Amino acid sequence: MMPRSRRVPFIVANWKMHKTRGPAEQLARDVVRALADVRGVDVAICPPATALEVVGRALAGTPWLLGAQTMHEEAHGAFTGEISPTMLLDVGCRCVILGHSERRQWYGETDEALTRKVRSAFSHRLMPIVCVGERLIEREAGQTDVLVTQQVEAAVVGVGEQSEVPLVIAYEPVWAIGTGRTATGEEANRVAALIRWVVASRCGAAAGDAVRVLYGGSVKPDNIKEFLGQPEVDGALVGGASLDAAAFAAIVRAAERARS
Ligand code: PGA
Numbered sequence: 001m002m003p004r005s006r007r008v009p010f011i012v013a014n015w016k017m018h019k020t021r022g023p024a025e026q027l028a029r030d031v032v033r034a035l036a037d038v039r040g041v042d043v044a045i046c047p048p049a050t051a052l053e054v055v056g057r058a059l060a061g062t063p064w065l066l067g068a069q070t071m072h073e074e075a076h077g078a079f080t081g082e083i084s085p086t087m088l089l090d091v092g093c094r095c096v097i098l099g100h101s102e103r104r105q106w107y108g109e110t111d112e113a114l115t116r117k118v119r120s121a122f123s124h125r126l127m128p129i130v131c132v133g134e135r136l137i138e139r140e141a142g143q144t145d146v147l148v149t150q151q152v153e154a155a156v157v158g159v160g161e162q163s164e165v166p167l168v169i170a171y172e173p174v175w176a177i178g179t180g181r182t183a184t185g186e187e188a189n190r191v192a193a194l195i196r197w198v199v200a201s202r203c204g205a206a207a208g209d210a211v212r213v214l215y216g217g218s219v220k221p222d223n224i225k226e227f228l229g230q231p232e233v234d235g236a237l238v239g240g241a242s243l244d245a246a247a248f249a250a251i252v253r254a255a256e257r258a259r260s
Contacts, residue, residue, distance in 0.1 A: 009228070009255040010042040010168060010212050010235035012129055013242030014069060014097060017048055024051035027245060028058035034249035035064065041255045042235075044095050044129070045242075049083055056092040067095040067129065070103055073113075073120035085124035095127035097237075099155065101135075101174045111154035118155045122165050129168045129237065130155040131216070132195070136175035144173075148191055152198040161204040168212045169195050170237040176217025178240060185226035185233075188215040192232035221250035228258040 019027060024047050035043065046067040047055045056066045072082035088096060098117045103109040114130070121128040132151035134144045152169060159167070171191050176182050183191075192213040200208020215227040216237030227233050235255055241247040 007210070007212050007234045008040065008042050009259055010044070010214060011248075011252045011255050012044045012067065012095075012097070012168075012170070012214065012235070012237045013046060013248055014100070014216075014237055014239045015045070015047045015051075015242060016069070016102070016239060018243055019047060019051055021051050021054045024048070025054040025058050027243065028055040030245035031248055032058060032062050032064065034245050035062075035252055038249075038252055038256050040259055041252055043252055046095075046097055052088075052091045052093065060092075065094040065127075066092050067097060067127075068093050069097050069100065071096050071098070071117065071121070071126075073116040075124075085120055085126055088126060089124060093126060095129055095168070096121055097129045097131065097170075099151070100131045101133060101172060101177060105174075111151060114151070114154050115157055119158050122159060122163050125165055127166050127168060128155070129170060129214075131170045131172050131237070133170075133172040133174050133176075133217070139173065139175065144191065145194055148194060149198050152195050153202060156199055156202045159203055161207060163203075163207075166210065166212070167199070167203075167207065168214060169199070170214040170216045171195060172216035172237060174217075178218065180218050182218045182223055182226075183215070185230050188227055189230035189232045192230065196232060219251065221247050221254070224251045224254045225258070228255055 044065040044067040068088045075086045099114040118128050134147045199211045212234040214235045214237045219236045219238045220241050
């Protein structure tokens, strides 16, 4: 296996449906300031669609990536309310969160849709940040591994071994999102290893080594170390705590320290 240090840690901010343009721009500027001297960590900020442009402007000239929270797979068409990969590229997005459990739960997104969206993201050279994870009822029924395997397979089917676009998969147990509960570091590591194995078996050993696996679900400055200390976990997808520049910067700095 590739030494973990070869995978650059990645911390992703998912602002969800928070912030109109003014406060979004302000938060982005605060984050940029708070991360001014950070090195060796990749960071993406995923604001709501209406704030992509202003946040992109605030990130201009920094190494930090602009990302979207969802997208439609088609480049254009009669899909009312949807946003296409070409539109995301047009406002400067470099990555996109796909298959978030809130999209699955509230908007009926299926594994089939995930397959189409991931393929489309790759073909448009947008880095997909694919979310997988089990609900509490599924965990209690002992279905975590089967379900996560299914979701990862859906994400990578058809991607093949040739993609030059990096792949990121976030393990987010649904019962840990916004609840203050988290998986243990050990359990996050175990599922991350499973995810890596599924990617390797579908897309080849090199892809399995290269895929960055993040943990998500109630990540905060005071618990991030537990996850970053795990050999299979390469970073975090952060919701609530990413709305506070100081808390988010503390998480990014923990990633910087973990790899130095
Ligand atoms: P949370 O959200 O950090 O607020 O739990 C994480 C996510 O849903 O991506």
